[in-house]
Amino acid sequence: MHDVPTVKVKQHVSTQPSEATQSGTAYDFREIEAKWAPVWEELGVFTPADDGSRERRYVLDMFPYPSGDLHMGHAEAFAMGDVVSRYWNQCGYDVLHPIGWDSFGLPAENAAIKRDAHPAEWTYKNIDTQAASFKRYAISADWSRRLHTSDPEYYRWTQWLFSRFYEKGLAYRKNHPVNWCPKDQTVLANEQVVDGACERCGTPVTKKSLNQWYFKITEYADRLLDDMEQLKGHWPERVLLMQKNWIGRSEGAHVDFVIAAEGDKPEAKTTVFTTRPDTLHGATFFVVAADADLAGELVTDAQRPALEAYQEQVKALSEIERQSTEREKTGVFTGRYATNPLNGEKLPVWAADYVLADYGTGAIMAVPAHDQRDLDFARTFDLPVRAVLDTGEEDPAATGTATTGEGTLINSGELDGLSKADGIARAIEIVEAAGTGEHTVNFRLRDWLLSRQRFWGTPIPIIHCAACGEVPVPDEQLPVRLPDNLRGEQLSPKGTSPLAAAEEWVNVDCPRCGGAAQRDTDTMDTFVDSSWYFLRFVSPDYTEGPFDPQAVRDWMPVGQYVGGVEHAILHLLYARFFTKVIHDLGLIDATEPFSALLNQGQVLNGGRAMSKSLGNGVDLGEQLDVFGVDAVRLTMIFASPPEDDVDWADVSPSGSAKFLARAWRLAGDVASRPGADPAAGDAQLRSVTHKTVAEATELLDSGKFNVVVAKSMELVNATRKAIDSGAGAADPAVREAVETVAVMLSLFAPYTAEDMWARLGHEPSVAKAGWPAVDPALLVDDTVVAVVQVKGKVRDRLEVSPDISEDELRATALASPAVQKLLDGAEPRKVIVRAPKLVNIVPA
RNA sequence: GCCCGAGUGGCGGAAUGGCAGACGCACCGCACUCAAAAUGCGGCGGGUAAAACCGUGUGGGUUCGAGUCCCACCUCGGGCACCA
Numbered sequence: 001m002h003d004v005p006t007v008k009v010k011q012h013v014s015t016q017p018s019e020a021t022q023s024g025t026a027y028d029f030r031e032i033e034a035k036w037a038p039v040w041e042e043l044g045v046f047t048p049a050d051d052g053s054r055e056r057r058y059v060l061d062m063f064p065y066p067s068g069d070l071h072m073g074h075a076e077a078f079a080m081g082d083v084v085s086r087y088w089n090q091c092g093y094d095v096l097h098p099i100g101w102d103s104f105g106l107p108a109e110n111a112a113i114k115r116d117a118h119p120a121e122w123t124y125k126n127i128d129t130q131a132a133s134f135k136r137y138a139i140s141a142d143w144s145r146r147l148h149t150s151d152p153e154y155y156r157w158t159q160w161l162f163s164r165f166y167e168k169g170l171a172y173r174k175n176h177p178v179n180w181c182p183k184d185q186t187v188l189a190n191e192q193v194v195d196g197a198c199e200r201c202g203t204p205v206t207k208k209s210l211n212q213w214y215f216k217i218t219e220y221a222d223r224l225l226d227d228m229e230q231l232k233g234h235w236p237e238r239v240l241l242m243q244k245n246w247i248g249r250s251e252g253a254h255v256d257f258v259i260a261a262e263g264d265k266p267e268a269k270t271t272v273f274t275t276r277p278d279t280l281h282g283a284t285f286f287v288v289a290a291d292a293d294l295a296g297e298l299v300t301d302a303q304r305p306a307l308e309a310y311q312e313q314v315k316a317l318s319e320i321e322r323q324s325t326e327r328e329k330t331g332v333f334t335g336r337y338a339t340n341p342l343n344g345e346k347l348p349v350w351a352a353d354y355v356l357a358d359y360g361t362g363a364i365m366a367v368p369a370h371d372q373r374d375l376d377f378a379r380t381f382d383l384p385v386r387a388v389l390d391t392g393e394e395d396p397a398a399t400g401t402a403t404t405g406e407g408t409l410i411n412s413g414e415l416d417g418l419s420k421a422d423g424i425a426r427a428i429e430i431v432e433a434a435g436t437g438e439h440t441v442n443f444r445l446r447d448w449l450l451s452r453q454r455f456w457g458t459p460i461p462i463i464h465c466a467a468c469g470e471v472p473v474p475d476e477q478l479p480v481r482l483p484d485n486l487r488g489e490q491l492s493p494k495g496t497s498p499l500a501a502a503e504e505w506v507n508v509d510c511p512r513c514g515g516a517a518q519r520d521t522d523t524m525d526t527f528v529d530s531s532w533y534f535l536r537f538v539s540p541d542y543t544e545g546p547f548d549p550q551a552v553r554d555w556m557p558v559g560q561y562v563g564g565v566e567h568a569i570l571h572l573l574y575a576r577f578f579t580k581v582i583h584d585l586g587l588i589d590a591t592e593p594f595s596a597l598l599n600q601g602q603v604l605n606g607g608r609a610m611s612k613s614l615g616n617g618v619d620l621g622e623q624l625d626v627f628g629v630d631a632v633r634l635t636m637i638f639a640s641p642p643e644d645d646v647d648w649a650d651v652s653p654s655g656s657a658k659f660l661a662r663a664w665r666l667a668g669d670v671a672s673r674p675g676a677d678p679a680a681g682d683a684q685l686r687s688v689t690h691k692t693v694a695e696a697t698e699l700l701d702s703g704k705f706n707v708v709v710a711k712s713m714e715l716v717n718a719t720r721k722a723i724d725s726g727a728g729a730a731d732p733a734v735r736e737a738v739e740t741v742a743v744m745l746s747l748f749a750p751y752t753a754e755d756m757w758a759r760l761g762h763e764p765s766v767a768k769a770g771w772p773a774v775d776p777a778l779l780v781d782d783t784v785v786a787v788v789q790v791k792g793k794v795r796d797r798l799e800v801s802p803d804i805s806e807d808e809l810r811a812t813a814l815a816s817p818a819v820q821k822l823l824d825g826a827e828p829r830k831v832i833v834r835a836p837k838l839v840n841i842v843p844a
Numbered sequence: 845g846c847c848c849g850a851g852u853g854g855c856g857g858a859a860u861g862g863c864a865g866a867c868g869c870a871c872c873g874c875a876c877u878c879a880a881a882a883u884g885c886g887g888c889g890g891g892u893a894a895a896a897c898c899g900u901g902u903g904g905g906u907u908c909g910a911g912u913c914c915c916a917c918c919u920c921g922g923g924c925a926c927c928a
Contacts, residue, residue: 026882237848238848238849238923241847241848241923242922242923245847245848246923248924248927250927252928272928273927274928275927275928287928323925327926329926352926353926354926354928355927355928356927359927360928364928365928371928372845372926373926373928374928376926377926442927443927444924444927565922568923638857638868639856639857639868641857646856647856650855650856650869651869652868654869655868655869655870659868661883704858706856706858707857707866707867709867710858710868711867714866714867720884724884724885789862789863791908791909792909792910794863797863830908831908832908837862838862838863838909841908842908842909
């Protein structure tokens, strides 16, 4: 490990005993951290005026989960968000930059079981720890807006929103096979299953049929997809792509197949979804999902035992096994036949687990010649294969490789001779005309399973009454508070919610009929809590609703959202969904919550994510102790572009500390008085200063924070040189340069910047000093260097006026001795002139 | 398998199609010092005595000019994965 805390490093960056005796002459990060933290607290620097006097801007970091103290990942993410917040403050915007905690969740519950405590104890203790660390870390937050999703004042409104969703039919309950984590003893949403395992604990997920609550996010699939257009260019391309893939829009057709009567089973109609209606004539069998209700409905009595045995076999498989594409296809014949609506052919109906119950209609027409999965199945069970699209490739029946490319339809009656695209269009026309099908769009996205069989979450505000059914808890009775008498063992997972054990809590009168009824005992997925917190921040104490409508109009949408890419499809998709529903409820104008998104990279150590098992963790607190807050923050920013990972083994917080000390010393060297007129100062240094600000402005606006740090280093170097061997410490241009350094550093290294500001004779806070204005006249040089190339290689440099004409520059370049020598008297074939920077001469 | 993204010194990384390697780390040298640390100054892609010349994963192409644009490939990283 590089840069481990050593005695040597400590001496480099902290006070030497001999220097410490002369107070104020050596850079001591401990001293300045202790000095400024209370001053800022007093000033309340980052509370927005919120009075409309200045343009409002909202910047938000994904709020933390309170699992112990802050770690290196928080340090990076919040350093990034802080650059934006502090930059916008310097630019004069009225900036909202709040902080809160996503404080419901399973770890608190597990900790409570282990310690025989209530989850709230662990949660709020950790929040206090993190809050103190954030203050030490000097994030530019408005602390007065702090919120916690586990506060009843917060989850009251989460419940209120649930009730609105329920009223609109967007929250509903259904019995359905769901993902089940055997370790956490709770269900999981699709988004929380990664490679067939629980996203949180890694336990292989199993399926279980349960009556669960869902949000109808699928109803918003189209809008979630279409509105991504607004986000293009402001969200990372790959996040948009991931969401697009996750939503998985696919265009095709619904086609009805009639299942012929068999024994005492009557005729039935079954619809399939297909993206390839052009291949209808190539269908040679029909498959229904083995675990769908449909399979049991269709199966003949003779085949029922075989189906049930197969279903048992499927249930025994883990999700990982089931999803393996290596696996041989399995299935059973149902004893039934489906009629192809196009050609009247009878197709055997099979039940198999390669068809998914919850995608499309849970049934497919199998076209083995042009679908690899169907072909694999056909070969396993010796079913016929008929090619209907000539792609010029070998017969799939012979090769075992389905052909999926372009081609010409064959063996397809009236579709013969058509291309794939024309065939698809024509086939849809035919089935639509016959009333046996229609064009349709299908989505991969499933409804969001939101109920959890755990304690530490927002209770679902529903009462179950034998007479009235599901009855929402009336708004005026919200919040439905969690009972506080459950703790320790009583919270241990048992497959049903621990809330069921709190009898006094569960048993209530039905709000509708007054009869005996029970509360719903499930709690909400914590992603529900975080799907609207950015709205609560605009008016965290509002009691008339989840948020003050005027405040939402004033602040939303979030201008810059900052957080890890791990939430690309979880939190970000859910938050977009909530925003759209809340918009449709008429409560907000915005249709998208976050107009710009920055995904900061991870902090690694030695090429790997930090983890306990690898023993490569770096403790944030230790880094702050050894190098100081500013050095750690600066290192995070300087190490790489914001979206790239930072490998802590490759970077140098001690180098950052050295730079900060160097910058800080400049402030002590300035010999002019505050307010000295820079116009009278050294022109050369002024030019450097103003160019630096101009460049930094552009770089900040385009998110290249690491390069801004490099620019500030260049300015520090130039100023040092000016003091030691140029204009001298008393030149007002030096003051201008150092003040500029202080303002620039206020974005990355707030303590150092504030102390410099004070040493320069100013009142706090440098955070509100204002971004320096650029004098355009100082950006123009008297002379510039023009490069003279021959055949693309630099052969000479000319010092010329920046407004030299093309002709003049051409003549000067051609007259250059170096060029003359290379041309050797010959006329150049071509001369490209880009005044005043470049001439390229192409010899004959 | 499908879909993205990225490959630049010893390292992290700069570079609107126009001087590749800004800035920093590490390393080397010098000044200051009895000495060290700290600080300041200088050097630092390969190659050469110095030049020439060669250099942005590989091979092609477009262009007066390519790290940058296009095509193919290699490697690494990420996402999805029986989604009909």
